[in-house]
Amino acid sequence: MTKLLYSFKLALIFFLGFTVQLKAQKIQEGLPFENKSKNLSQKNAYQRGNNGIYLKDFNQEALQRTGKIRCYSVEYNEQLRKNNPNFDRDFEAWIAKAIAKRRRDIANGNASTRTIGGVYYIPVVVHVIHNGEAIGTGSNISDAQVQDQINVLNEDFRKMAGTPGWNTHPEGADTRIEFVLAKRTPAGAATNGINRVNRNTLPNNATNWQPGFEATYINGTIKPNTIWNPDEYMNMWTVQFGGADAGLLGYAQFPESPIGGVGCGAANANTDGLVMGYQYFGRGLGGPYGDGRTATHEIGHGLGLRHIWGDGGCGVDDFCADTPTAGAANFGCPNVNSCTDTPVDFPDMKENYMDYTDDLCMNIFTNDQATRMRTVIENSPRRKTLLTSPALLAPATNYGGIVDIVSPLGNVCGTFTPTVILRNLGSNNLTSATISYQIDGGSTQTFAWSGSLAYKATANVNLPTQTLSTGNHSIRVWVSVSNGSSHSSDMYVNEIISNFSVGAGNSLPFEENFESNAFPPTTGTLSKIL
CATH class of the missing domain: 3.40.390.10 (Collagenase (Catalytic Domain))
Incomplete structure (x- = not known):
């Protein structure tokens, strides 16, 4: 070497x-x-x-x-x-x-x-x-x-x-x-x-x-x-x-x-x-x-x-x-x-x-x-799941945690719907949760979820749609209330931050005639692909 x-x-x-x-x-x-x-x-x-x-x-x-x-x-x-x-x-x-x-x-x-x-x-x-x-x-x-x-x-x-x-x-x-x-x-x-x-x-x-x-x-x-x-x-x-x-x-x-x-x-x-x-x-x-x-x-x-x-x-x-x-x-x-x-x-x-x-x-x-x-x-299998293991958290009766972010990841459009994975980490069935989140470190917003999750069960939760400007951004998400009981975000299993970027993109419909020598092309007439 x-x-x-x-x-x-x-x-x-x-x-x-x-x-x-x-x-x-x-x-x-x-x-x-x-x-x-x-x-x-x-x-x-x-x-x-x-x-x-x-x-x-x-x-x-x-x-x-x-x-x-x-x-x-x-x-x-x-x-x-x-x-x-x-x-x-x-x-x-x-x-x-x-x-x-x-x-x-x-x-x-x-x-x-x-x-x-x-x-x-x-x-x-x-x-x-x-x-x-x-x-x-x-x-x-x-x-x-x-x-x-x-x-x-x-x-x-x-x-x-x-x-x-x-x-x-x-x-x-x-x-x-x-x-x-x-x-x-x-x-x-x-x-x-x-x-x-x-x-x-x-x-x-x-x-x-x-x-x-x-x-x-x-x-x-x-x-x-x-x-x-x-x-x-x-x-x-x-x-x-x-x-x-x-x-x-x-x-x-x-x-x-x-x-x-x-x-x-x-x-x-x-x-x-x-x-x-x-x-x-x-x-x-x-x-x-x-x-x-x-x-x-x-x-x-x-x-x-x-x-x-x-x-x-x-x-x-x-x-x-x-x-x-x-x-x-x-x-x-x-x-x-x-x-x-x-x-x-x-x-x-x-x-x-x-x-x-x-x-x-x-x-x-x-x-x-x-x-x-x-x-x-x-x-790696049986390595990545350790990061969100319930074993990191002391036993609790009512505790929901955010264990992953599905979206936004990487490059996204200016308007998107954040999707997170909610997991029940408490011994009681999780029937309600207040999900808190911040965009770019700004003011805390909340979303009320309701449903039914057994111990260790998960659900994908869509947060309100967001529209952001072109550039780099971040979203921080955690659960602040589970089954009506308040709890702090836990550094181990109940907080996640995703860094992502919003690109300028192209408005639809996008057309390209492939006549230009420039790449990526700047103009075009393509409107359908069969």
């Missing part, structure tokens, strides 16, 4: 847009695709238990150097998509187009989604799989340890000043992604976002306890029997790994594109999430991996990031132009330049969360990595 001088921002922006289009074109045209992990021969590969899975060379090296398998996501996801061998190619083609469109929308002032430019809040449930110990003992980790891991994630993803997640790198990004322990169970009851499960209550646990569990049992039994709706929760499991997986730190499931999943369907929904060894979930736990960065790394995978060495080496791409190329995984906290690049030969970004360095060496997601993750959250 060509590396550009950090100071040449304008050149970098141009290059990024060109690179995204070029890579998408290469994929579509069937040209060589670079993101392929090295295939290891059985002679040199380390086989894990009886499941027939071979470790990649970088994980073999990790095991030899540290006695730990830093990240098992690549091997795990290859197993998931064995029935969809084109997943990598299709996913990268899709996300390249999605990122290019996102950049165009932002540049044109048409960023029309819940919080583009703002903060994305992700509801989390942590399933603590334990062996019957008292809370705070062994694998039954304390509430404080769980919260400490959430704090680490937010420090890292938000690049918080005064924390280990802060950096001064010119490409260091505040991803504007935050994690919130769920406030509701799937049934709507109050929760602290921690679900404790005694492993002795799970099917066939005794025959699979070694002590600890291998990933095969975790994926096939623990996850499906404990997962909360992955459309509404980011599921995390803390476990005791055992058997062939005793040295494993964690792994995550990659996101899917809207055009197809890792298994050509939704069959993998009941395994979606992040699995962590309980000894590495939190901060101050001792050793090189005891400060919570394995979870940061794995969530990066869950939001679409690849290892900085592209799982191959200097000639393999991680699809982020501002991460210097790397020849392999780095360990410890070395100063190394493993690849030769032009025009400037930057060293390996050992501080990147997607490397294999020690936890206290890591402190950076780059701007391109942030863009990639936010694009996944905005578009």
Whole structure:
């Protein structure tokens, strides 16, 4: 990957847009695709238990150097998509187009989604799989340890000043992604976002306890029997790994594109999430991996990031132009330049969360990595729905929320009808709501809706027709009264802003005779197309 001088921002922006289009074109045209992990021969590969899975060379090296398998996501996801061998190619083609469109929308002032430019809040449930110990003992980790891991994630993803997640790198990004322990169970009851499960209550646990569990049992039994709706929760499991997986730190499931999943369907929904060894979930736990960065790394995978060495080496791409190329995984906290690049030969970004360095060496997601993750959250199945999850809101009896704007989006005509999606987030049926809205930050207007919505049900609501002048505009919408009860707009699930533009357009009927050399044409006689 060509590396550009950090100071040449304008050149970098141009290059990024060109690179995204070029890579998408290469994929579509069937040209060589670079993101392929090295295939290891059985002679040199380390086989894990009886499941027939071979470790990649970088994980073999990790095991030899540290006695730990830093990240098992690549091997795990290859197993998931064995029935969809084109997943990598299709996913990268899709996300390249999605990122290019996102950049165009932002540049044109048409960023029309819940919080583009703002903060994305992700509801989390942590399933603590334990062996019957008292809370705070062994694998039954304390509430404080769980919260400490959430704090680490937010420090890292938000690049918080005064924390280990802060950096001064010119490409260091505040991803504007935050994690919130769920406030509701799937049934709507109050929760602290921690679900404790005694492993002795799970099917066939005794025959699979070694002590600890291998990933095969975790994926096939623990996850499906404990997962909360992955459309509404980011599921995390803390476990005791055992058997062939005793040295494993964690792994995550990659996101899917809207055009197809890792298994050509939704069959993998009941395994979606992040699995962590309980000894590495939190901060101050001792050793090189005891400060919570394995979870940061794995969530990066869950939001679409690849290892900085592209799982191959200097000639393999991680699809982020501002991460210097790397020849392999780095360990410890070395100063190394493993690849030769032009025009400037930057060293390996050992501080990147997607490397294999020690936890206290890591402190950076780059701007391109942030863009990639936010694009996944905005578009990917079981990622985009997290932004409007009821789990972000404490239980309520009467609560309606605006979860999306159907119109206006992008470019619209001067006269249009705003359409929003109203969702019932309260336990009572929603029969009436006052929808408040502002155009261009002006005075608050209201619209009275009536109907009947059960818990979690939605309805499209048309607001009064608006006529605006040519130019850029915004609309902010929220619910202020539900079933006669007033409530404030909630930053998580009951407020949305859409930025859009009104074009000059052409009055109808529009006629064009196609005789002019100008494009777009300025005159014409076309009045009907048959």
